[in-house]
Amino acid sequence: MVQRGSARAGAYALARGRMVERLASAGIRDRRVLDAMRAVPRHVFVPEALASQAYEDTALPIGDGQTISAPGIVAAMSQALELEGGERALEIGTGSGYQVAVLSRLVGAVVSIERLPRLAARARRALDAMGVANVVVHLGDGSLGRPAAGPFDAILVTAGGPAVPQPLLDQLAPGGRLVGPFGGRGAQRLTRVRRGRSDRLAREDLAPCRFVDLIGGHGWVR
Numbered sequence: 001m002v003q004r005g006s007a008r009a010g011a012y013a014l015a016r017g018r019m020v021e022r023l024a025s026a027g028i029r030d031r032r033v034l035d036a037m038r039a040v041p042r043h044v045f046v047p048e049a050l051a052s053q054a055y056e057d058t059a060l061p062i063g064d065g066q067t068i069s070a071p072g073i074v075a076a077m078s079q080a081l082e083l084e085g086g087e088r089a090l091e092i093g094t095g096s097g098y099q100v101a102v103l104s105r106l107v108g109a110v111v112s113i114e115r116l117p118r119l120a121a122r123a124r125r126a127l128d129a130m131g132v133a134n135v136v137v138h139l140g141d142g143s144l145g146r147p148a149a150g151p152f153d154a155i156l157v158t159a160g161g162p163a164v165p166q167p168l169l170d171q172l173a174p175g176g177r178l179v180g181p182f183g184g185r186g187a188q189r190l191t192r193v194r195r196g197r198s199d200r201l202a203r204e205d206l207a208p209c210r211f212v213d214l215i216g217g218h219g220w221v222r
Contacts, residue, residue, distance in 0.1 A: 097123030
């Protein structure tokens with residue numbers, strides 16, 4: 001049994017290494033992001049029946065109508081935040097917990113918000129099993145952010161909304177970056193918003209993308 005378990009772990013590590021090579025070839029240049037993607041075991045965050053597909057560059061269902069984002073988009077969004085380490089980050093949409101596990105290796109602390117109790121509990125268990133201690137998971141409306149814990153140097157939105165929620169912009173610290181998918185239902189544009197030291201907001205269109213809906217007071221109505 002131990003040998004089979006060790007062989008399986010070795011196979012996952014090899015698959016993870018190949019995934020990171022593909023990410024680098026596809027344009028992920030941030031070495032810290034690549035190292036984080038190599039370190040975090042994505043198969044821990046997907047249903048056991050889908051573990052063999054964990055290192056393919058595809059989104060996978062995780063229950064409750066939600067998905068775990070493809071490794072390529074997780075890496076691209078993490079890179080777009082331009083993290084240096086030590087930042088205080090906010091993640092909207094904990095989901096499986098995979099994206100926040102990657103973020104946990106890139107920043108000082110993360111506050112993550114999930115609206116679905118079962119997903120929040122499952123993600124917390126997975127993070128605890130990995131020994132991730134710098135992530136706090138809250139249950140609630142992610143489109144409202146977490147004002148009491150802000151401001152944040154980095155905000156990552158992992159569900160698609162019609163526009164950037166104003167409460168999240170209000171919680172973005174001077175010099176901070178917000179990255180997320182915004183636009184129509186079913187098809188969005190990955191967007192980066194920077195808050196300048198003079199409090200001016202600058203927006204950049206990064207790429208087309210498609211995410212599950214951001215449900216909430218400043219998102220879509222269910």
